[in-house]
Amino acid sequence: xxxxxxxxxxxxxxxxxxxxxxxxxxxxxxxxxxxxxxxxxxxxxxxxxxxxxxxxxxxxxxxxxxxxxxxxxxxxxxxxxxxxxxxxxxxxxxxxxxxxxxxxxxxxxxxxxxxxxxxxxxxxxxxxxxxxxxxxxxxxxxxxxxxxxxxxxxxxxxxxxxxxxxxxxxxxxxxxxxxxxxxxxxxxxxxxxxxxxxxxxxxxxxxxxxxxxxxxxx
Numbered sequence: 001x002x003x004x005x006x007x008x009x010x011x012x013x014x015x016x017x018x019x020x021x022x023x024x025x026x027x028x029x030x031x032x033x034x035x036x037x038x039x040x041x042x043x044x045x046x047x048x049x050x051x052x053x054x055x056x057x058x059x060x061x062x063x064x065x066x067x068x069x070x071x072x073x074x075x076x077x078x079x080x081x082x083x084x085x086x087x088x089x090x091x092x093x094x095x096x097x098x099x100x101x102x103x104x105x106x107x108x109x110x111x112x113x114x115x116x117x118x119x120x121x122x123x124x125x126x127x128x129x130x131x132x133x134x135x136x137x138x139x140x141x142x143x144x145x146x147x148x149x150x151x152x153x154x155x156x157x158x159x160x161x162x163x164x165x166x167x168x169x170x171x172x173x174x175x176x177x178x179x180x181x182x183x184x185x186x187x188x189x190x191x192x193x194x195x196x197x198x199x200x201x202x203x204x205x206x207x208x209x210x211x212x213x214x215x216x217x218x
Contacts, residue, residue: 004106006166006183007054014050018043049101053186056106059211063112063177065146068198068216070208071110071154071181072190074099076215079204084193087117087143087153092193095200095215097208099188107190108210109144111152112177115169117143123158140167140182144175150218153193156184178211194218 003011025039061069078096083089099105123138138158145151156165167182169175184190192215199217202208208215 001058002056003051004054004056004183006185007050010185011047011050011054014047018047053101053105055104057104059108059178059209061178061211065112065148066217067214068110068152068192068194068218069108069177070097070210070213070215071192072097072099072107073103073105073209074190074207076202076204076206076208077189078191079200079202081196084153086119086141088151088193091196092153093196093198093200094191094193095202096189096191099184099190101186104210105184105186105188106210107154107156107181107183109175109177109179109181110154110192110215111144111146112175113144113146113152115142115171115173115175116145116151117141117153118167118169118171120165120167138165140165142167142169142181146218150195153191154181155191155193156182157189157191158184 022039022043026036029035074097076095077098078094080094081091082094084092120140121138123136139155141153141155143151143153156167158165164185165182166184169181194216201214201216
């Protein structure tokens with residue numbers, strides 16, 4: 001277990017901010033121990049949450065071209081055939097994973113292949129489970145082409161609390177299943193669009209883990 005690089009600045013800034021606030025409280029209400037204890041315990045709990053949020057557990061896997069792994073930790077909230085109008089412009093099988101603030105937020109490549117498309121879209125911050133969040137929220141779409149020519153689209157979507165989608169993918173990059181794709185800061189969602197007829201291995205509302213849970217077979 002380690003701390004994700006996206007958390008370094010936030011953890012340093014958060015520590016200094018909370019320390020300053022506690023010093024101010026100690027000086028202003030020096031005779032009120034209850035307020036000091038509430039402030040101190042509250043600050044500690046908030047900082048522990050930040051450290052927990054930016055955790056980066058080791059998630060090693062041996063790439064398997066016949067399997068599609070979950071790209072994120074969270075709960076499967078959508079499994080349906082839908083129109084994907086950004087890249088494929090046809091029917092695709094959509095699987096959506098909702099990531100709560102308590103989930104690990106590092107996103108991983110569900111398959112190995114070559115990155116064919118990367119597109120970032122600024123947008124709104126609807127709750128991540130809102131049906132329109134994949135169209136209106138801040139998001140980034142990444143398409144990976146497997147060796148057999150099959151293309152898989154992964155879409156990172158910011159939620160109501162999230163304010164930044166981070167994507168490490170670049171066009172024409174060759175990537176391996178399980179490598180880190182990006183990170184979403186605080187509550188979010190990841191959609192994956194698969195070819196119609198793909199054999200789904202998980203039920204709706206299933207909890208999944210990136211690099212651990214198999215969501216489909218090709």
